[in-house]
Amino acid sequence: MNSIRKKEPIFKKKRFRSEEKKDMISGYLYIAPFFIIFTLIGLYPALFSFYLAFQKWNGLSPMTFNGFGNFQLVLTDPLFWKSVYNTIIMGVMGTAPQLIVGLILAYLLNMAFLKFKSFFRVTIFMPYLTSMVAVALIFSVLFSNHESSLANYVLTHLFGLDPISWAASEWGTKIAISLMVFWRWVGYNTIIYLAGIQSIPNDLYEAATVDGANKFQQLWYITIPMMKPFIILTVFTSTVGAMQLFSEPTVFLGADAFTRDEAMTIVMYLYRDAFRLQSFGTASATAIILLVIITLFAVINLRLVQGFGRKKRGVQK
């Protein structure tokens, strides 16, 4: 270092100090608040949780090293696998229809002949702005176990089916919670898609109309391929969101949330370990397993969506 510095002209060194260093320091200061807060409430807990995953700790007594024991406990627990299964099933039922319906809704909202566009756009986005707890509470009333709940009334009177105990049966619970997730998030994805659709240049459609393509062909061959980045984004965020499903089932099930297994998700399993069983070690181990699962799903998703985009383009040619 010294030898290099000696070769440099003196005035350059000074300039570097007075201006670039000044910029550098103020730059660091500007971004510092984020990094400090992130370190305190993001990075430190994450690292500590990684450390905890190998310890046995009840929150008050001293920790003891447990090696991979926590992972073994979690991975051999049938309830953990049940929670993985529940999460995936509710994720598929709650988010996959969301993306398809969202795309269709966005396409409809963008139609030239539609009246009261802003009204529909706002209404579709409203559920997303509603408080989660309020939504879950209202859904738990609509879908209560009682025979006279609205959902059971519809089932029995309109379709002539048997009433379902929505908060205590294997599929009833999952359907009710998936519906709630769908209802709440479909508007959010619709708005993202709408922004995507509006960014597609109009000339493409004009050219297609001249070539004699109908509306459906335009949707299939122009809109969807051009929307690829937006689809990737929503699929990505929805997958991660679905994997972390927690508040909806917890509020929906109320007191039963951590004692029944029909709708226990991975994050609920984690929460139960930490705050019901006072076992922070296994909870942290679950968190790390969840990280691996989410990464895995994200990669698979990305591959799938990318493959799907490429194929579309091939067809277009």
Place this chain on the structure above:
Amino acid sequence: MKGIRKIAVLGLATLLAFLLAACSGSDDGDTNDASGEKGEITLDFWTFGATGYEELAKEYEKENPNIKIKVKSSETADHHDALFTSLSAGSGAPDIAMLEIDQFDRFKVAQDRFENLYNLGANDVKDQYLEWKWQSGENVDGDFLFGLPTDIGPKALYYRTDLFEQAGLPTDPEEVAALIDSPEAFEEVGLQVTEETGMPFVDSIEMAFRAYLDAAETAYLTPENELNLGGDSEVKKAYDYAVHLNDLGLVGKYEMWSPEWANAVNKGEFAAELGAGWLKGWMEGNAPEAVGKWNVATLPTEFAANWGGSYIAVPSETEYAQEAYDFIEWLVSSENQLKSFQSHGLFPSAQAVYEEEAFKTNEDEFFGGQATAPVFAEAAQDITGIGYKGEKYFPVHNEILNALKNVQNKGADPEKEWDAAVKRAEDLMKR
């Protein structure tokens, strides 16, 4: 140059201040530093539920002008979680904290985080309280006292007089207590009520299960923290009894606190509830149609048990352990327990209160003028001991309860469900 350095130093100082503020934020609540008036001591007191301790604290402040007490009352679960977190973090705990008996054991593992009240003079008041209540405020060895007793929840038999009458049974509390003097008699009366009225006898399988469970000397866990779920364990006996009552058709499906249950209490859709003293307060407020229709009798001694109640402890973070102790000793003295009983229905754990005229003759309009307090007092004195609960009492309880619910609702095989629940309980214990 100097300007830049100044800015940099200033900036770093601001950041540092921010950091320190963020780290010590939880301490702001503690005003122990007594920066205010000279010699004035502020004690933070965390409570939960409706205790009326705020008013008593004001009274104490008047008698002791140098003490200020800041009472913070929260919801039961929030209170214990906040206390757990602050004790775990080692900062932010109050000077005085109330502890519910069911939550108590998860705090007992951290003996070093509490003051031993025996060192502060608790030995002198020991005799004033029910022995079993006092004992479960101690550690297993009995040489460390976590908290002073506040209220208790002696269980008694709440029964519908209209259904009993319809079944051709006596309705007078003394006669009912004499009639139901054993678990077998409980079952026989149940059969008669269900046959004559068509209503279930007890509200839920949980209450049928808790009949024996709450009275067990050793419930799920031994003091060595090992599971105690063998074939001849007390829990299995309670389980079998609940299954048996269910087979006889005596058990309803009204889960406690559910709207359906509340409705059933109101309308008399089941005949008996094995409830603690505090259930009375709930009924008075929430079952307006049932005025005069419920009465209270003592349970057979096999079922005599406690359900609920609290302690007041002094976390060792406090700087004023002695002052804190003096306040709680005053707060749970028999005179003040009588006040808490009269204003908020906290059932006293100090025996002297049971002899007070104001206590004995406290008639309850809701129970058709029956003076129920002596019934609960008798029930409290019937209790021989509280079983050790242990840190994982509730998770294990929930597993067994799930098994019972599967038996009742899905017609599952009780033995298979039992084995599966025991297996899950064993998994829990490894954590």
